[in-house]
Amino acid sequence: MTTLTITRPDDWHLHLRDGEQLQDTVRDASRYLGRALVMPNLVPPVTTTELANQYRERILAVRPEGSRFEPVMSLYLTDKTDPDEIRKGRTSGDIVACKLYPAGATTNSDSGVTDVKNIYPVLAAMQETGTLLLVHGEVTDSRIDIFDREKVFLETVLPDVVRDFPDLKIVLEHITTEHAVNFVEQAGDNVAATITAHHLLFNRNHMLVGGIRPHYYCLPILKRNTHQAALVRAATSGSKKFFLGTDSAPHFQHRKEAACGCAGAYTSHAAIELYAEVFEEAGALDKLEAFASHNGPDFYGLPRNPDTITLVKESWTVDAILPLGGDQLVPIRAGEDIGWMVK
Ligand SMILES: NC(=O)N[C@@H](CC(=O)O)C(=O)O
Numbered sequence: 001m002t003t004l005t006i007t008r009p010d011d012w013h014l015h016l017r018d019g020e021q022l023q024d025t026v027r028d029a030s031r032y033l034g035r036a037l038v039m040p041n042l043v044p045p046v047t048t049t050e051l052a053n054q055y056r057e058r059i060l061a062v063r064p065e066g067s068r069f070e071p072v073m074s075l076y077l078t079d080k081t082d083p084d085e086i087r088k089g090r091t092s093g094d095i096v097a098c099k100l101y102p103a104g105a106t107t108n109s110d111s112g113v114t115d116v117k118n119i120y121p122v123l124a125a126m127q128e129t130g131t132l133l134l135v136h137g138e139v140t141d142s143r144i145d146i147f148d149r150e151k152v153f154l155e156t157v158l159p160d161v162v163r164d165f166p167d168l169k170i171v172l173e174h175i176t177t178e179h180a181v182n183f184v185e186q187a188g189d190n191v192a193a194t195i196t197a198h199h200l201l202f203n204r205n206h207m208l209v210g211g212i213r214p215h216y217y218c219l220p221i222l223k224r225n226t227h228q229a230a231l232v233r234a235a236t237s238g239s240k241k242f243f244l245g246t247d248s249a250p251h252f253q254h255r256k257e258a259a260c261g262c263a264g265a266y267t268s269h270a271a272i273e274l275y276a277e278v279f280e281e282a283g284a285l286d287k288l289e290a291f292a293s294h295n296g297p298d299f300y301g302l303p304r305n306p307d308t309i310t311l312v313k314e315s316w317t318v319d320a321i322l323p324l325g326g327d328q329l330v331p332i333r334a335g336e337d338i339g340w341m342v343k
């Protein structure tokens with residue numbers, strides 16, 4: 001039996017949602033994660049330390065018995081975010097990062113930032129306090145093709161931010177292109193990226209060949225296979241600039257299997273197992289620990305988890321549907337097998 005023991009992983013990009021959905025998302029997150037950076041795109045968004053603290057309490061309240069899973073909280077930036085709110089969040093100790101959603105770029109981003117220049121005083125406060133900037137890196141200009149939106153963001157928006165805030169720690173979230181890999185590799189040590197399991201496993205053919213498959217639809221959208229290959233190379237390279245962020249984003253089945261379906265893929269039920277498949281396929285299982293458990297906390301300036309988990313090479317079948325707040329969702333790999341299991 002093949003086993004793999006690694007430092008306990010963290011997920012640096014996770015959507016736990018709220019209300020009745022929380023018990024289901026937190027149960028999956030608690031399976032083996034030490035921590036998760038909890039995304040603030042609730043409705044209404046988590047824009048203040050007070051809202052983040054309340055949200056954190058709601059998450060902790062539904063942790064399964066005995067779980068030590070720790071949510072790490074972030075704030076949602078808007079055109080109106082007050083720089084003092086950043087200082088408050090940092091000194092009160094709990095806010096380690098803020099999320100930049102270009103207005104309209106993705107699920108629940110309507111209150112996002114309309115022009116990055118509007119938040120320059122906020123970015124200055126973040127740089128000063130060591131608060132990380134997490135970026136959904138896509139432009140929203142309707143004239144730009146959806147498959148080019150990440151690339152254009154990297155050409156037209158992010159270079160200014162990197163130049164104007166040389167000490168700001170920036171995480172380019174859920175990268176999907178070779179352009180993003182190159183951008184991050186060429187930037188200084190203050191720039192890193194998260195990579196999802198689904199962008200490593202799939203490309204746009206999985207979503208569009210032989211019928212349109214809404215459960216593969218997420219943002220940034222799956223790209224062509226050459227980009228997928230670049231992501232696998234980056235994740236399995238051993239570079240400290242790339243780390244695990246699932247972007248597991250639950251939506252009800254009926255909201256995805258619809259004429260206008262929601263963006264988001266759910267992988268929390270099997271995330272580390274899916275990453276293990278990718279790393280094994282790439283002949284790089286020895287690099288999984290750095291990607292899943294070391295690079296993230298090192299970049300965030302937080303301690304690595306003190307204990308380990310063990311993965312066993314044993315096949316199991318994913319349920320066709322999973323519960324979500326009294327309704328249901330269709331997870332990635334629904335009804336299919338996965339080759340690794342958490343012991
Ligand atoms: N990734 C997605 O397609 N959706 C995310 C939002 C996001 O991370 O962009 C969601 O909240 O559903």
Ligand SMILES: [Zn+2]
Nearest residue numbers: 106136219220
């Ligand atoms: Zn996003």
Ligand SMILES: [Zn+2]
Nearest residue numbers: 015039247249
């Ligand atoms: Zn996300």
